Amino acid sequence: MSKTALITGVAGQDGAYLTELLLEKNYRVFGMDRQAPEDYVDNIEHLKNKIILRRGNLMDQMSLIDLIEEAQPDEIYNFAAQSFIPLSWKEPVITGDVNALGVTRILEAIRRVKPDVKFYQASSSELFGKPETKPQNENTPFNPGTPYGTAKLYAHNITANYRDKLGLFSCSGILYNHESPRRGKEFVTRKITLSAAKIKLGLQKELHLGNLDAHRDWGFAKDYVHAMWLMLQQDEPDDYVIATGEEHSVRELVETAFSHLGLEWEKYVVQDPKFFRPVDLNMLVGDSSKARKRLNWKPSVSFDQLVKLMVDSDVKELEKSL
Numbered sequence: 001m002s003k004t005a006l007i008t009g010v011a012g013q014d015g016a017y018l019t020e021l022l023l024e025k026n027y028r029v030f031g032m033d034r035q036a037p038e039d040y041v042d043n044i045e046h047l048k049n050k051i052i053l054r055r056g057n058l059m060d061q062m063s064l065i066d067l068i069e070e071a072q073p074d075e076i077y078n079f080a081a082q083s084f085i086p087l088s089w090k091e092p093v094i095t096g097d098v099n100a101l102g103v104t105r106i107l108e109a110i111r112r113v114k115p116d117v118k119f120y121q122a123s124s125s126e127l128f129g130k131p132e133t134k135p136q137n138e139n140t141p142f143n144p145g146t147p148y149g150t151a152k153l154y155a156h157n158i159t160a161n162y163r164d165k166l167g168l169f170s171c172s173g174i175l176y177n178h179e180s181p182r183r184g185k186e187f188v189t190r191k192i193t194l195s196a197a198k199i200k201l202g203l204q205k206e207l208h209l210g211n212l213d214a215h216r217d218w219g220f221a222k223d224y225v226h227a228m229w230l231m232l233q234q235d236e237p238d239d240y241v242i243a244t245g246e247e248h249s250v251r252e253l254v255e256t257a258f259s260h261l262g263l264e265w266e267k268y269v270v271q272d273p274k275f276f277r278p279v280d281l282n283m284l285v286g287d288s289s290k291a292r293k294r295l296n297w298k299p300s301v302s303f304d305q306l307v308k309l310m311v312d313s314d315v316k317e318l319e320k321s322l
């Protein structure tokens with residue numbers, strides 16, 4: 001019999017990739033989003049008729065209980081979150097309510113309605129904040145430095161509490177930045193690839209960026225949703241770091257994107273104080289050996305390939321509307 005999955009935050013980047021993966025595996029997929037289905041962005045436009053979409057909100061306990069009662073899922077993947085770090089300084093209370101308490105609401109709904117559900121929680125490399133060691137693994141101490149990271153740490157710990165003390169099958173994936181043509185335009189990868197494409201096509205003149213020396217471990221979102229699925233297929237629930245293990249700077253990202261289009265980035269990029277952050281991270285690079293060994297997972301797309309595929313996709317989309 002085919003399995004049923006419920007994905008919260010289904011209209012985001014990871015929701016769209018995971019939906020595609022689960023449909024290939026013959027799952028029945030319920031998708032939850034806080035917006036009404038007619039207001040979704042285009043990430044899941046092509047999937048709308050293949051899944052069952054429901055409105056729900058991590059700030060509302062009853063909406064979660066009702067949805068789990070209706071779907072009777074085997075697996076739940078929680079992607080619903082306020083995911084943009086600068087916004088977590090402007091809306092710290094909403095960020096905490098959704099990203100932290102929202103996860104307790106899901107776990108409580110599972111415990112009361114269907115305690116055999118396998119639960120995936122989207123944890124984040126932001127849990128590490130400014131770590132003392134590099135690369136980080138599952139044993140590196142957490143030390144988040146933003147309201148986003150602090151809320152995600154609560155969620156990470158409560159997911160482990162319900163596993164250790166109440167016996168739920170609940171796992172967290174500590175995912176490093178993962179990107180794709182479906183990434184939100186406010187994140188630095190997509191902002192750069194879209195701007196490079198627009199500049200190439202004469203639709204934009206300059207690109208304003210913040211800290212070019214920030215470093216990240218950037219991977220491809222489609223590879224990362226596969227790791228999430230693998231976590232829920234194991235005999236025992238556990239937490240895993242998912243990362244490429246490679247570190248690159250924003251400057252390298254800009255260079256790679258612009259040179260792919262034959263452009264000299266220095267002519268177009270303007271450093272703008274508006275995009276600098278009160279706390280910025282330079283040490284984040286992940287050691288995913290546990291996932292590589294136990295899940296037999298590894299990334300399939302390199303940094304170079306990732307940036308180029310995002311640039312190519314943005315050029316192609318823009319050309320359609322010219």
Ligand code: GDP
Pocket residue numbers: 085177186187188189191208209210211212214215216250275276277280281
């Ligand atoms: P995050 O790791 O979830 O915060 O992902 P982002 O893509 O938003 O940011 C990654 C890094 O890029 C951070 O260290 C930012 O400081 C840096 N960065 C530099 N310029 C920009 C910019 O214009 N926008 C964003 N979003 N990030 C920038």
